[in-house]
Structures are given as C-alpha cells and as structure tokens.
Amino acid sequence: MTTSSPTKQCSIAELAARVPDGCALALGGVFLHRGPFALVRELARQERRGLEIIKPSPGYDLDLLCRAGAVRRVRAGIVAMEGNFGLAKWYRKAIEKKEAELEEHA
Numbered sequence: 001m002t003t004s005s006p007t008k009q010c011s012i013a014e015l016a017a018r019v020p021d022g023c024a025l026a027l028g029g030v031f032l033h034r035g036p037f038a039l040v041r042e043l044a045r046q047e048r049r050g051l052e053i054i055k056p057s058p059g060y061d062l063d064l065l066c067r068a069g070a071v072r073r074v075r076a077g078i079v080a081m082e083g084n085f086g087l088a089k090w091y092r093k094a095i096e097k098k099e100a101e102l103e104e105h106a
Helices: 012-017 037-045 060-067 089-096
Strands: 024-026 051-055 071-076 101-104
Touching: 012 037, 037 060, 051 060, 060 071, 060 089, 071 089
Parallel strands: 024 051, 051 071, 071 101
Antiparallel strands: none
16 A cells, blocks of 8 residues: 655745745855746745845845845855846845845855
8 A cells, every 4th residue: 555645846936935034045056057046036026024045155036035125134255146247236225225134254
C-alpha cells in the first residue's frame, strides 16, 4: 500500500503569501543574475511590508522591493545594477530618506 504525500510544489503567489510582513528574507543570486525575481515581483504585488533583506550583492531585486515600500532593513555588501544600468536609485532613496536601515557588510 502506498500513501501519497502532499506536494512540495506551489505557485509563486502561494510562496509569496507564506512570507509574512516583518520577516528576515535571504535572497539568492548576484546583482542581476540568478535571483528569485518572479518571487520578488510577487512580494511587491502582494504589498509585503517591513522586510529585512539579506543578500551579499543585491541589485534589481532590492531596488524593486524598495520602490514598492516593502523594505525595513538591508543587510548587504554592495548594491548595484552592474555597469550598464547605473545605480539602484530606489534603494538609494530609501536609505537616504531613512525609510530603510542599512547594515553594510563590505
């Protein structure tokens, strides 16, 4: 007799719904490469708030979350959009306006 176990697969929307406001969230990828960008866009769409983002070298993902007003704190080494795309302007605004706190690990 075999028993079926619940699947571990879920949609991006379901995954984002499991991320509570105010949690610490470590993201993979480096700058513009191999990041969980679909999840990041869904977190912004679901209007998550108060997130602490932990990532050695974020770029587009952190910038998008700062633009969406989702970030409370950042723990990162360097934040950049790589040479061709300029600075992460929404991240910079969030830090300068003290909308997000930065703990730099450079």
